[in-house]
Amino acid sequence: MTYIAKPKFHHPGLKKNELGYTHRDYEGKISTLCAGCGHDSITASIIEACYELSIEPHRVAKISGIGCSSKTPDYFLGNSHGFNSVHGRMPSVLTGANLANRDLIYLGVSGDGDSASIGFGQFAHSIRRAVNMTYIVENNGVYGLTKGQFSATADRGSKSKKGVTNTDNAIDLVAIALQLGATFVARSFSGDKTQLVPLIAAAIRHKGASFIDVISPCIAFNNHAGSTKSFDYVREHNDAVNRLDVLVGRDPISVDYAPGTVQVVEQHDGSRLALRKLDADYDPHDRLGAMTFLQRHAAKGQIVTGLLYVDPEAEDLHTHLDTVETPLNTLDEQALCPGSAVLDKINASLR
């Protein structure tokens, strides 16, 4: 559908956000993915979250690897720079970009093949390094672009469209992210926009490595009976631990929650996350508890969704490297070059 130009006009009465941007200002090109693809719903949620947060669209850098999911950055934030890089290598490219300019928002978009197979190492190490980013995996358990091979997140025992049963164990990226020290970990479902939009918004506001695993059924190759990543299966097995509202700036906390069911988390940047607890036992500040909870429910065949862990006082890679506040890409000769007088001294010390 690339030959179809997206019309630029829009309804004059379209709502504007705080910065005066409409929803349309956060859109990108027309998607070339299959009609009904879960990834397009995630794209819509990203657009919605950025609109609601009143982010300047061009201050976001969208970076992806290779695959269906990695094509999506072309379909949102059309005024942002995007980088469809190398298969499985989004995390390193994003890390470098982040080091160069700490002032932009970094959105890493990847898939399950990209992050759990070829790029498993880069996924792990970018999380370990606490890169300030929102890392979204659009997880469909299948290689869509190459027509239906299992990916490393496909559950053991699940069936491919051709009827082959997967005998390999699945990688749960959420469990791994928790173990590696991600400071914002969530899981959601592409078909559940009310849950996903605030999670993306909260992740963007989080300073540190935010990871969201979004189960996103592949309409072409993984939406059949026997698949554990189909719309029907995920709806039936979804166990949401909480629902989230993100409050930025002076917004008062909504009062329409029943007392005792709302937990407010204030993040480093002043934004507040109002968590409506759906599971009374669940504590999103307990990393170990989250890991156990996850495993216990996985054993029962349940897919836990919601904000699973958040450390509101997280640090990021720039904190660890103690870099200057000014973005490195703006430093000039005066700031960077020690000059000839210093060089003369160095020469003298080498004789």
Added chain:
Amino acid sequence: MSVQSPISSVNDFVVRFANVNGSGSASANELFARSILRHGVPVSPRNIFPSNIQGLPTWYEVRVTEDGHLGARGAVDMMVAMNPQTWDKDVASIEPGGYLFYDSTKPMPTSKFREDITVIGVPLTAITNSTYTDPRQRQLFKNIIYLGALCALLDLDPKLVEQLIGEQYKGKEKLLSSNVHALHLGRDWALQNLKCPIGLRVKKSDKVGDRIFIEGNSAAALGAVYGGATVCAWYPITPSSSVAEAFTSHCKKYRHDPETGKAKYAIVQGEDELASIGIVIGASWNGARAFTATSGPGISLMTEFIGLSYFAEIPAVIMNIQRAGPSTGMPTRTQQCDVIACAYASHGDTKHVLLFPEDPAEAFEFAAAAFDLAERLQTTIFLMLDLDIGMNHRLCRPLKWDDAKQYDRGKVMTAEMLEEGRDFGRYLDVDGDGIPYRTYPGTHPTKGSYFTRGTSRDRYARYSEEGAVYADNMQRLVRKFETAQDMVPRPLQANAAKPTKYGVLYFGSTSPAMDEAIGILEARGHQLDRMRIRAFPFHSSVASFIADHDFVYVVEQNRDAQLRQLIVNENGIDPVRLVPILHYDGTPITARFIANAIGDHQDHLKVTPLRKAVT
């Protein structure tokens, strides 16, 4: 057996130290080399070491050379044999008439020596053990004691050695005095018990001048500091690790904000070379100057990203400290074996810019220049060092920097330019040099954004699989590479005293051996014009140089004549006219090797034609 008279030479000989690695000998040996420099006599030291931390043999070779021949010479005039493991081979490697220095504490059977050399025994262990009780002290001071004995034997001025020790242990009085004490222990024993000096002597001279003594890796790292690199991502690999380590220590000294103390750089040790180059590409895409340092196996891993850098046109600087390959090869031995791998790295049609510094001074200059070139050309620039330059101290001219110099940030379209309504096509060749404009992410709210990808796209960065669009882009990349030809360092030519039909091409660390070989060849009656190639793409003068000569020797340190292949391929030269001179056993190339190989070939050319001999 004829009696061999001991070698007698002032300021022109080779001393080799045979040690066990991890024994602390390195600093004593380096002290030896530096103290000769302080006599105004040039030296060229080389580490010959295994890929190991403790217990295996290691050698340190010091060529003392009043004439300033800094290439390896080959052959040993004096062996300081401190390693029983390699004794037999070490003793055998001494030139007839040479000297063997050894620890004579334990008596050795005469069969272990040679009659045609001078054997000098010093009871190092006995002297050490009677002075020190701590085992670690015994080990370390034994090294200084043999240095003291060598002072006496080679007629070194002890004051100059003391001065160096003083500089090394400035502020650590206790260490200073104990080292000086150990030095005199050895020196006094030698003066009292041996005939000092021997035939090999160091005499004060004035041939060092203002030159500095530095390792190529450290100089390249300093070049990155001066060249404005702010992001360095790397993965440890011999012999390149010391580039990133030196960059780290230089940055700690020169790159912290004086007010806040914060770092004006970011260094990340990646999980592998893929991540390292990925970080470099990401940072460069976002407008920072970024580099990585690696060696052969790392280059192999990075090639997919290098192709992306070429095709999506993202600057990157890769310092390749070459070692002997293929595969793990000989990780601690030198070669120039990645010329082809780097020139054509990646699948698909690609070509990359290579810079070939000859020594640390050029490594500094080219490293700084690499960042200008990378941003101007928006592609990967390889700085091709090797272990011989990178990991050895080399005497070279002082490093220079012009304070008026401004970084060339290349064609970057700013918010102001976009506001003015300038047409921005990320892959649009507006100036005819094949180089398009780029924008940094976050530049303008509505103008100048684009989608970077490794897939084919049109001049405005829109995805396209149209054959004509793809070909148009590939042709522009060729144009850009032609533009690069006049931006990279030019070859340097030096003509023989008399007109000659023969020439020689060489590059990188071969330089000092080549210069010395020219002298040897001249003495044998062979005149050669020479040209040192300093970069790829080759400047047009390379083709004219070849055209001007009947035969051109191409001297390189690899098996497959990689530079020659590249010249033949890129310039359409008849291969017959390029005679390969190849050295690839992992040791640095020597003047003797070059002179013999070229000399033999020249002698064959001079054979009287058969017809003439008959008539």
